[in-house]
Amino acid sequence: MRYSNTHKQETRQKLLDSSRAIAKKGGFDTTGVDALMSAIGLTGGAFYSHFRSKADLFAELIQLETELSTDMLAGDDNSPPDHVSKRIRNYLSTYHALHPEEGCVLAALGPEIARASPQVKAQVEAMLKRLQRSWATRLDDNDAGWALLAQCVGAIVLARVVESERTRQEILASSRRFVEKVQQPDQK
């Protein structure tokens, strides 16, 4: 064969990785297949050797995004006691607000996910519940799991819709202080 065994797999992975960033930056519906393919040096027609439809790519993309984010944010048995507040401080950063392409998929594509198929939303829900349980257990507060997730996503959305850098900083700083006030001292 003209192409190696793993060539298709590699191309698929490159397309997936590249599309994740592009979709989070410019929106998924708004971005055409041609743009996604040319970003990895291929033409639009070749897309359908890798995915049956654009919606299929979206489903895999969201699945991958939520898995990676949840793995990072939830932490494991080796994570320190202040794991959650560390992750939150990192989430509520100016860098995150200014770089949606590297950031959380919920803050960047939340409304598009809300309009997606039940299958996609069920996948997202499963990952979110895992993350919520992890945080609720660590903080010993059932409500704090969901509430802190909402705080994070909402603050980044707000920080991105305003124009001035100053207001963006204010929103993030207020949100960080608010979260710290709520958390117990021994978890900081």
Place this chain on the structure above:
Amino acid sequence: MRYSNTHKQETRQKLLDSSRAIAKKGGFDTTGVDALMSAIGLTGGAFYSHFRSKADLFAELIQLETELSTDMLAGDDNSPPDHVSKRIRNYLSTYHALHPEEGCVLAALGPEIARASPQVKAQVEAMLKRLQRSWATRLDDNDAGWALLAQCVGAIVLARVVESERTRQEILASSRRFVEKVQQPDQK
């Protein structure tokens, strides 16, 4: 003239009102001019008698949305002391999560606004700052203004990306309890 003096004004207002709901439900970029016009019984070509471009409609739409929301949420001198917690309870409702077309534009179109022109984002910022100042003053807590706004927007986004009604309720209930814990007793 074949049409009354106020006919154009009325049509423009109808188009604006109709488009607000459609955009919040299905996304603005995703919805075509034809769909927006046929929703008020007109054809696509007539759109450009009322707006110079689709982007112009978006700007006016966002302006109107943020004004109306801010007026409602900020309250005035006649509002009761528990104004803020009442509005937040209302915002964090299942009805709001299930009806984006009637709800907050930030939760529905946040990422699209984030990609909009600096002019649009500056308008949104002005309204958000007015709302933030109002809440911060009422609660006598500078951080709470931005933080509670973020909590509201984030909770609705989360509630909309999950599939099961049960999880949606959990998210909203946790967020409501979290907000109540934080607020002072005399403001409830």
Place this chain on the structure above:
DNA sequence: GTCTATAGCATGATAGAC
């Protein structure tokens, strides 16, 4: 596995009839 070419349709926007 990727290419070009193309089908079929929707888009944003314009021109001219009424």
Place this chain on the structure above:
DNA sequence: GTCTATCATGCTATAGAC
């Protein structure tokens, strides 16, 4: 002021050459 018709362009998806 709204209509139909139209343009140019974009889209998703398919077929067939290489």
